[in-house]
Amino acid sequence: MKLEILNALNAERAARRAVVVVTDVASGEQRLVKAADAAKDPLGELLEKRLRMAKSGMEETAQGKVFLTVHVPSPQLVIIGAVHISQVLGPIAKLLDYDVTIVDPRTAFASAERFPDVKVVAEWPDVALPPLNVDHYTAFVAVTHDPKIDDPALIHALERDCYYIGALGSRKTHGRRLERLKAAGVREDQLSRIHAPIGLNIGAVSPAEIAVSIMAEITQRLRQKVDKAEAA
Amino acid sequence: MLSRDEDILKAAEDWRKAGRGVALATVVETWGSAPRPVGSNLVIDGEGNFLGSVSGGCVEGAVVTEAIDVIDSGKPKMLEFGVADETAWNVGLSCGGTIRVYVEKVG
Numbered sequence: 001m002k003l004e005i006l007n008a009l010n011a012e013r014a015a016r017r018a019v020v021v022v023t024d025v026a027s028g029e030q031r032l033v034k035a036a037d038a039a040k041d042p043l044g045e046l047l048e049k050r051l052r053m054a055k056s057g058m059e060e061t062a063q064g065k066v067f068l069t070v071h072v073p074s075p076q077l078v079i080i081g082a083v084h085i086s087q088v089l090g091p092i093a094k095l096l097d098y099d100v101t102i103v104d105p106r107t108a109f110a111s112a113e114r115f116p117d118v119k120v121v122a123e124w125p126d127v128a129l130p131p132l133n134v135d136h137y138t139a140f141v142a143v144t145h146d147p148k149i150d151d152p153a154l155i156h157a158l159e160r161d162c163y164y165i166g167a168l169g170s171r172k173t174h175g176r177r178l179e180r181l182k183a184a185g186v187r188e189d190q191l192s193r194i195h196a197p198i199g200l201n202i203g204a205v206s207p208a209e210i211a212v213s214i215m216a217e218i219t220q221r222l223r224q225k226v227d228k229a230e231a232a
Numbered sequence: 233m234l235s236r237d238e239d240i241l242k243a244a245e246d247w248r249k250a251g252r253g254v255a256l257a258t259v260v261e262t263w264g265s266a267p268r269p270v271g272s273n274l275v276i277d278g279e280g281n282f283l284g285s286v287s288g289g290c291v292e293g294a295v296v297t298e299a300i301d302v303i304d305s306g307k308p309k310m311l312e313f314g315v316a317d318e319t320a321w322n323v324g325l326s327c328g329g330t331i332r333v334y335v336e337k338v339g
């Protein structure tokens with residue numbers, strides 16, 4: 001791999017933009033295709049399919065055998081609410097190689113003492129979220145129980161097409177949340193994207209167990225095909 | 233934790249810029265039960281230091297040896313490991329799968 005290609009690849013990754021490296025296996029020839037340029041590439045359709053699946057692999061083309069290395073941004077987790085669950089969820093997600101940020105405007109909660117190893121932003125979502133580049137490779141969790149904080153954050157997550165969006169609260173609480181979001185102009189099909197009650201149903205009781213169930217659901221959403229995850 | 237692909241690729245870039253000979257190994261095909269998915273990377277320098285993985289530790293030693301050759305020659309190599317391989321007793325995959333690893337020089 002030429003150093004310029006590696007250089008460009010690392011720059012795109014740092015900016016959280018997807019890329020594909022196309023390697024001609026016979027000749028060793030290589031090129032880098034940015035996701036934004038994939039459509040106009042000779043292998044456009046193939047590249048776009050691979051980018052959607054986030055899956056590297058060998059392909060037979062008219063020009064011979066090529067290997068497509070698909071690089072999508074590493075998943076990040078944004079947690080709204082510096083609560084007890086987050087004290088466990090943050091470190092678990094870090095162990096799973098997520099970039100983790102916790103957002104909570106309540107400074108008593110969002111303190112460095114309570115979160116020694118996780119990035120915490122003590123601001124309201126409208127200030128904290130835009131710099132985080134919330135995107136399709138982001139899992140988004142709202143656990144404050146406070147509509148003033150959770151609702152605008154969830155709207156942001158829906159607009160940015162996060163691959164996982166979860167919100168804490170019973171069915172009743174979530175029902176009221178859906179009413180509010182609908183009144184705020186969120187479409188019905190968007191609302192159904194929010195996982196609530198949050199987490200896989202493993203009978204979690206303690207904050208730590210709830211964190212495990214949330215992380216399991218996030219992982220399922222990342223790794224399983226949508227229909228399979230829906231059936232579970 | 234220096235285990236993510238982007239950290240591995242960043243290390244490859246940094247090592248090369250520091251003047252070290254560097255090779256990049258990538259899992260390009262797998263059959264049966266393979267320990268690391270297609271696209272997994274191992275970066276190796278001319279002295280045999282490495283970062284990342286292409287298997288659960290079963291064949292890294294052999295890949296590192298081949299990578300040092302690739303750094304010297306500059307020519308990419310396609311390696312295959314599996315139980316059907318004659319070297320299975322030495323460097324095979326205990327899980328029973330087969331993997332193909334593409335090794336190329338960075339530079």
